[in-house]
Amino acid sequence: MTKIFGHRGSAGTHPENTMISFEQAYKDGADGIELDVQLSKDGIPVVIHDEKVNRTTDSKGFVQDLTLRELKQLNAVHKFKKQYKHAEIPTLEEVLDWASRKQTIVNIELKNSILPYAGMEEKVLELVDKHKMAHLIIFSSFNHYSIARLNTLAPKIEKAVLYMEGIYKPWDYTKWVGGSGIHPHIKAATASIIHRSQQSGVPVRPFTVNDEKTMKRLFAEECAGFFTDYPKKAVQIKYQN
Numbered sequence: 001m002t003k004i005f006g007h008r009g010s011a012g013t014h015p016e017n018t019m020i021s022f023e024q025a026y027k028d029g030a031d032g033i034e035l036d037v038q039l040s041k042d043g044i045p046v047v048i049h050d051e052k053v054n055r056t057t058d059s060k061g062f063v064q065d066l067t068l069r070e071l072k073q074l075n076a077v078h079k080f081k082k083q084y085k086h087a088e089i090p091t092l093e094e095v096l097d098w099a100s101r102k103q104t105i106v107n108i109e110l111k112n113s114i115l116p117y118a119g120m121e122e123k124v125l126e127l128v129d130k131h132k133m134a135h136l137i138i139f140s141s142f143n144h145y146s147i148a149r150l151n152t153l154a155p156k157i158e159k160a161v162l163y164m165e166g167i168y169k170p171w172d173y174t175k176w177v178g179g180s181g182i183h184p185h186i187k188a189a190t191a192s193i194i195h196r197s198q199q200s201g202v203p204v205r206p207f208t209v210n211d212e213k214t215m216k217r218l219f220a221e222e223c224a225g226f227f228t229d230y231p232k233k234a235v236q237i238k239y240q241n
């Protein structure tokens with residue numbers, strides 16, 4: 001059955017990558033959540049999409065120039081100011097602590113294709129181990145060297161290559177770089193790619209799928225999963241028949 005992943009939680013209706021957003025996706029019946037990780041100045045994995053805090057908080061600057069203490073003082077309600085007064089940037093540890101209690105799947109996207117973030121893989125893995133979450137984690141990254149590194153460090157944990165388009169035989173490619181799945185942009189997720197990958201034992205989970213027609217197509221094609229900003233809507237469509 002196609003799994004529904006709340007993209008940055010329930011980002012279409014709640015402040016992305018915050019606990020409010022993750023809790024909502026869980027309440028709405030999503031099978032899992034997706035989140036983005038950057039490193040703070042003091043090397044703590046924090047959950048925020050961009051390299052800078054500008055778009056999603058009330059401040060400016062690079063995440064890697066701010067300590068966790070400084071990041072915690074920011075307000076990440078972003079475009080949902082009318083509905084919510086305040087939301088913190090969570091640490092990865094806080095989200096894993098919550099997810100381990102709920103036993104929900106977490107796709108951890110390492111945002112290390114623009115900034116290198118030395119040691120990020122080790123730091124993230126340490127937290128996954130601490131919370132005994134290995135069986136519920138899918139790592140992903142646009143940085144495929146990082147997928148290779150994760151595979152060396154944790155060969156048993158699921159990993160997927162993220163990409164926009166143009167990878168030749170992505171079901172083979174992901175195995176070459178140490179991945180086990182593929183997370184293509186929805187435009188690259190044709191019926192043939194989905195079918196051939198899954199025939200090769202490679203699960204496909206496209207991003208970001210927000211329209212009903214595409215959701216229905218992916219359910220019909222028995223795609224392994226997909227990421228959506230509207231998990232509630234996806235759950236309704238999945239179970240409407």
Ligand code: G3P
Pocket residue numbers: 007034036049109140162183207208227
């Ligand atoms: O992991 C799927 C998707 O989140 C990748 O793109 O930019 O939304 O992080 P982005």
Ligand code: CA
Pocket residue numbers: 034035036109
């Ligand atoms: Ca992401």
